[in-house]
Amino acid sequence: MAATGSALDHLSCPKCSARADADVVHHLCGCGSPLLARYDLELAAATLRHGDLGARGDGLWRWRELLPVRDDAHHVSLGERSTPIVPLQRIGELCGLHRLAFKDEGMLPTGSFKARGAAIGVSRAKELGVLAFAMPTNGNAGGAWSAYGRRAGLEAHIAMPKAAPIIHRMECECTGARVTLVDGVISDAGKVVAGWVREQGLYDASTLKEPYRIEGKKTLGFEIVEQYGWDVPDVVLYPTGGGVGLIGIDKGLEELRGVGLLGERRPRLVAVQASGCAPIVRAWSARARESEFWEHSVTAAFGINVPKAIGDFLVLDAIYASDGCAVGVDDSAILEMRARVAAEEGVLLCPEGAATIAAAALLRSNGWIRDGERVLAINTGSGLKYPFS
């Protein structure tokens, strides 16, 4: 055993404040809310310092004090590294966004940001003795969890909408996952998974139903702060399906403030959705605490076709607390922006990433984003996974 130096302390419920032991398997809180990992930040702060970080190489694992994996032997890795922030100068100028950039999560193993959650989630599941897991997916999460799961020697059971892109299905199948295709959207796939969990006792790796996937996603927040010189941009736009990345960025920033690596400045967080599936936008417009199920959802940005997110209240909390907003964009605007960014910048975004640039343009034109603000869009996956969009 080689200790990682993790300062993981306990799990806590953001809804009812219940507390749970982090070293046994937990899923949702008794009250139905996700549980979140909490750290001894004072302990973490003693060793997590600028200078030390620089000497730790690159990638997720060097944030070890604020990650839940306790033993190095359980690290499951496919070579994930920090992802680059790439300026979009020409598109920015065309839209009046003179400091526009995107973070290219397509540069991670399995070609998407889901690798962050899978690297940490699978490692921690392995550490807790899990042998087999189940999850619903719109594609990228399934691809990532299948790959990292295989790497860890875990058995993967994946339920995926029939309409999911073919490349994602192929990824899951060739890395040995048992894939079930489901008529309907991800919430229908979620019902299938709930049945497996109930009947076969599989570990439920659905979005936020285990506490550790988000611990990987929050490294997105860590990297943003580091890459902006231990500061933050003015606005961060995130394509929001389940919303774990947005909650994760917010959690990451809070923890960096807690260990003294970030001051009080916050980016305004923007949840970007497709007009055809915009439950968070509707809730935000009504200043509601939670969203309502979006009937008959449809969008070309398949990854954000999530009619009701279990962590919706956490997404909304993060938006309200940061003076952010939620915005819906039409499929036509998404696909047009994808084509335009490729043609102007040589950058092939995924449709969900293109949605964030379309949203940035919209928010600049209505004045919500001001002239000269530093705007960061999250491109959640490689455009290569969507050749026919």
Place this chain on the structure above:
Amino acid sequence: MAATGSALDHLSCPKCSARADADVVHHLCGCGSPLLARYDLELAAATLRHGDLGARGDGLWRWRELLPVRDDAHHVSLGERSTPIVPLQRIGELCGLHRLAFKDEGMLPTGSFKARGAAIGVSRAKELGVLAFAMPTNGNAGGAWSAYGRRAGLEAHIAMPKAAPIIHRMECECTGARVTLVDGVISDAGKVVAGWVREQGLYDASTLKEPYRIEGKKTLGFEIVEQYGWDVPDVVLYPTGGGVGLIGIDKGLEELRGVGLLGERRPRLVAVQASGCAPIVRAWSARARESEFWEHSVTAAFGINVPKAIGDFLVLDAIYASDGCAVGVDDSAILEMRARVAAEEGVLLCPEGAATIAAAALLRSNGWIRDGERVLAINTGSGLKYPFS
């Protein structure tokens, strides 16, 4: 103007030793050989040191003394970073290769190692005043040069075999290249490009017909040395079509020796080809200095379907000088290894990368690779670009 500190000195011909000015556009030497960039290594050694490198962040551009771009303003980047070296423990154990790893070039922008050549080649072309270029491609080079070309504002003319994977064609088209589909293999596409160059005066960016693409590829060698702790593995396997990566690794190692960052140890370089297109293997078996055109070439590893490489003599030189070898593997072994690596390790290689693992297994079984040797295979691209192999 902000000088990069490039120590580029002149171009030289590896065949007839002719010398040329590096600061005007050159293609092949008068004798028909490619020209190679040469640096003032003493000048480079004064500033290119371990400690300084660590402080320069990550990625290609920090090797600036040994890159040809002279002005920072001409750097064209899509966020390329050093690629990870990932162990393949289970496959390694199954094949008796206990220290097997691969370098995952799929983690570069546009999902392949061609981004290295395109980043440097396009930047230098821009610096020399080029406005439009032409090239033949089996796919990845076209995707990369289209993307970086667009980023730089250059016009791209690409000729590609009709049978090239659809994702590559899409990449070129959506980033604004003019794509011409050609009946036949890459040498037929090369003839089309030669016609454009002759008739329209386009800059010829064909493999080794301009001197700078290889300057990007050699950073593969720089990174390998750095990642092995300023040393080298025992064996490096490279899937060889045009062979620029292999020549580049060799050139990179030679330059690092020249600036004092590497000792005399050399890895044995292995050119891996498909049995259906193995001109280098045939030449190596005959101890020849050059290869002969391989008629009716065919392989599922599309990227290495190159019947005659213009730099074949440089590839063969590098193999002979390093006590390396050339080895051909059947398509069935390539595709079986691709499936096996995915199923055992959760890693989706491209077919060309899978060929290097199949070759490593073969060379271990016949004793050419010895027990305990450190073996590094180059996975030249993301497996996601080949969903249907």
